[in-house]
Amino acid sequence: MSSPPPPDDGEGEGSGGRSLSYGEAEYWDARYVEEGGAPYDWYQRYDALRPFVRRFAPPASRLLMIGCGSALMSEDMVADGYVEIVNIDISSVVIEMMRKKYFNIPQLQYLRMDVRDMSMFPDESFDCAIDKDIQWQFHLLNFVQFLGTLDSLMITYGDPSVRVPHLNQPGCNWKIVLYILPRPGFTGKIRRHVLDPVPLTEKGRLPDGFVPEDPDSHYVYVCEKMQGLTGAGSPTVERQGEE
Ligand SMILES: C[S@@+](CC[C@H](N)C(=O)[O-])C[C@H]1O[C@@H](n2cnc3c(N)ncnc32)[C@H](O)[C@@H]1O
Numbered sequence: 001m002s003s004p005p006p007p008d009d010g011e012g013e014g015s016g017g018r019s020l021s022y023g024e025a026e027y028w029d030a031r032y033v034e035e036g037g038a039p040y041d042w043y044q045r046y047d048a049l050r051p052f053v054r055r056f057a058p059p060a061s062r063l064l065m066i067g068c069g070s071a072l073m074s075e076d077m078v079a080d081g082y083v084e085i086v087n088i089d090i091s092s093v094v095i096e097m098m099r100k101k102y103f104n105i106p107q108l109q110y111l112r113m114d115v116r117d118m119s120m121f122p123d124e125s126f127d128c129a130i131d132k133d134i135q136w137q138f139h140l141l142n143f144v145q146f147l148g149t150l151d152s153l154m155i156t157y158g159d160p161s162v163r164v165p166h167l168n169q170p171g172c173n174w175k176i177v178l179y180i181l182p183r184p185g186f187t188g189k190i191r192r193h194v195l196d197p198v199p200l201t202e203k204g205r206l207p208d209g210f211v212p213e214d215p216d217s218h219y220v221y222v223c224e225k226m227q228g229l230t231g232a233g234s235p236t237v238e239r240q241g242e243e
Helices: 025-035 046-056 073-079 092-101 160-167
Strands: 011-013 019-021 063-066 085-089 108-112 128-131 152-156 174-181 218-225
Touching: 025 092, 046 073, 046 152, 046 218, 063 073, 073 085, 073 108, 085 092, 092 108, 160 174, 160 218
Parallel strands: 063 085, 063 128, 085 108, 128 152
Antiparallel strands: 011 019, 152 218, 174 218
16 A cells, blocks of 8 residues: 555656546556555555445345556455456556456456447446546546446545536436545544445535544545436535435
8 A cells, every 4th residue: 555645736747747537548647657556545445345345235236336446446346256347548658567467257347438338338238336546537527427327326525515406417317325434554443334424515514613533534426326306516425314
């Protein structure tokens, strides 16, 4: 777990000093070459996310792992009974590394793909998708149609004021349930049960006065498609007592 987080401004230094954006394949290719194929899970490992994953995606689901990187998450999920995980990433370097590593695990497929163009997959190819830390604001606008074909989705990181508006674009009809997890290794006292959802306001914000115990907490959004609605843009969020 030695990899540093991406720069806050979403930019890093590329070859020749050119500034590379966090959303560019070249940036990630260079990182994965430097890291030499060492596995790295950003922010949380599967054991911490398992209760949420298990809840929205049964092991028989056809799962899409978006921006898989070199994470052990998919391998851990297979060990936990998942049977079909298609892993995509914009970095050809990491996809090549992961293909070699997992050539003998048939439940895992690795494809070099940009999430902004999912046209290769016919509608209804997947039941659920997991996006662990790929920075949605770069991608979602071009991704809405694909999202509409999923039953459920789990994404991580990002404050609700940023994530919820993206998730509630027209065409997306999600019931959104938010969980807040302390960083791995956080030693402070947590006053609530981390498996309890954190209620969101009508506008999809944290309740007034709510302050996570760990200021660097991680957000987990579990989204389930609601049937029969058109997704008019106002958030449908889980509120206290509804769970
Ligand atoms: C912060 S890392 C997270 C890796 C892994 N999901 C984890 O949790 O450890 C973000 C990953 O998203 C990939 N990525 C960035 N933009 C992408 C895009 N447009 N399409 C697919 N993958 C992308 C990067 O190559 C990188 O592997």
